[in-house]
Amino acid sequence: ARSAVFAPLPQPGLIVVDEEHEASYKQSEGFRYHARDLALLRGQQQSLPVLLGSATPSLQSWQRAVDGKTTLLRLGRRTGGRPLPQVELVDMTQTPYRTLLSEPLLGALQATLERGEQSLVLLNRRGFAAFLQCGDCGRGFTCPNCDISLTWHRQQRRLRCHYCDYHQIPPESCPACGGTDLEPMGAGTERLQMELEKVFPDARIARMDRDTTGGKGAHRQLVEGMMAGRFDILVGTQMVAKGHDFPAVTLVGVVNADAPLNFPDFRAAERTFALLAQVAGRAGRGERPGRVLLQTYSCDHYLFGAVKTHDFEGFCRQELAFRRELGYPPFGYLVNLVLAGNDAQRVDRAAEELVAHLGPMPAGVELLGPAPCLLARLRGKHRRQILLKSSSRAPLHRLLSRLQTRKKPVPSGVSLTLDVDPVDMF
Structure with a gap:
């Protein structure tokens, strides 16, 4: 820890x-x-x-090594000299609309089952569906505490918020129009498991996510079950990508591989590459070679070209070029000021007053905002952020020292969080 x-x-x-x-x-x-x-x-x-x-260093650490500030040590081959798995891209723009599992992936799963080998299938969203939507009026169900749709957990028969854990039983009809056609939209690991069980009724399929590993010893039992060969297919969120060594796993499939790229964070590509490279590394760790199929709508994205050829350095060069041009880490420094409170108007005023108190920006410092956070309301609190960006730390330190000259930087009823070098921007 x-x-x-x-x-x-x-x-x-x-x-x-x-x-x-x-x-x-x-x-x-x-x-x-x-x-x-x-x-x-x-x-x-x-x-x-x-x-x-x-295996996928952060770009900050990688750049430090490139600059000679740290020593770069390489492991040039896998344990036992086994080859890296073959990575293939499945172009989902050529498949029927709303297809969850492509024919190439289903065919690969069938072949793996016939050989008596194991498979991992990653979908980095838990629950059955991203949300429920009325088919008549289009209304969805949102958390009363957070600006986020409630995720449909079919097995639990609950609509649940993954941020504050609010949950409710879904109504029989739409509260807005009375319609009864409440349709699950999007997919999570629960639905993926159900779809696989329909296609492969004789396969032994398990699921690894926060819903199935919450009980005492549940995670260990899943890992031991895979090691003992009690499961043929393991479905899961990013938990399945984290350091497991299952020698019998020869196939890894990733559903919605490009979904994390849509997250509004400058680190989205870096995190997506790390996740895909890590989960790909679960295939072919035993005596038999591995194969990886990535379902994506963005085959021409440079990230997928790098994942396909296991070209971490090529990905870094391209991604770092973007970071350098925009002044983001590791070529710049960030400070995120987050204001939160029960009264949205009071939070807005406090944010504007804080910007005024900080005064003119020193040379080399850029102020972005104030603006609503990605989750503008979280656990009942309205949230606004002010992002400070600079090519060096010194002017940021001088700027933040101005906050110390103010006896109370924000009014009562409003909290202020200062996050230096933020890793999450929600």
């Missing part, structure tokens, strides 16, 4: 940050810190070597 960086060991000899690219190393509430950065700081202060390990 990230708090291990504070372990009071008297004389540690080495600090290892495994999977250093993971966003979960950032503490996002209370005292905010990034465990990777603190590990580097502790190593510097105590003259300790720090090893940052990842």
Whole structure:
């Protein structure tokens, strides 16, 4: 866990940050810190070597290595000298509308079952459907506390918010027009499992997501079941991509592989590449070669070309060129100021007053906002953000010091969160 960086060991000899690219190393509430950065700081202060390990390093860490600030160590081959899996793109623009599983993926799954081998299928959305929609008037169901649609969990018979955990039983008819045609839209792992069970009724199919691993020992039982060969197909969210070593898995399929690219975050491509590369690495770890099929509507995107050829460095070059042009990390620094409160108008006024208090921007600092956060309301709080961007830290530090001169930077009823080097922008 990230708090291990504070372990009071008297004389540690080495600090290892495994999977250093993971966003979960950032503490996002209370005292905010990034465990990777603190590990580097502790190593510097105590003259300790720090090893940052990842098959898909963060672009910040990669650029530090390119600049010679850290030493780059490479593992040039897989364990046992096994070849990397063959990656294929399935062009979903050539398949019927709203097809969840393409013919190439279904055919590959069938062939894998016939050989007695195992498959992983990734869909990074839990639940049965993204939302329920009235077929007559188009009305959906949103969380009363958050600006987000409620996800339909068919097995639980609940509409659930994945942010505040609000849930409700769906009505028999639409509250707006009285229509009874409430249609599930989009797909999650629960629906994917059901579709696979229809196509392969004799296959032993399991699901790994937060809904199935919440019980004590549930995650371990799924992993042990795969290792013992009790399952033929494992369906799951990004949990299935995280470091599992299943020697019998020779096929990995990814449904909606390009969905994360649509997230409005400058790190969307980086995170998508990491997820796809990590899950692809689950195939062919045993004696038999692996195969990966990615269903996408964006075959011509540079990311998929890089994933297909296992070209991490080529992806980095292209992505870093965009970052450099726009001044985003690792070529710039960000500070996100988030204001939240129960009264939307009070939060808006507080945000405008805060911008006025910060005054004219120093040379080299760009202020974006104030603007609604991606989730403009979360757990009942209305949220606005002010993003500060600069090519160096010093002017940001001077700018933020102005907040200290104000006895109360925001009025009562409004909270202010200062996030230096944010990893999430929602």
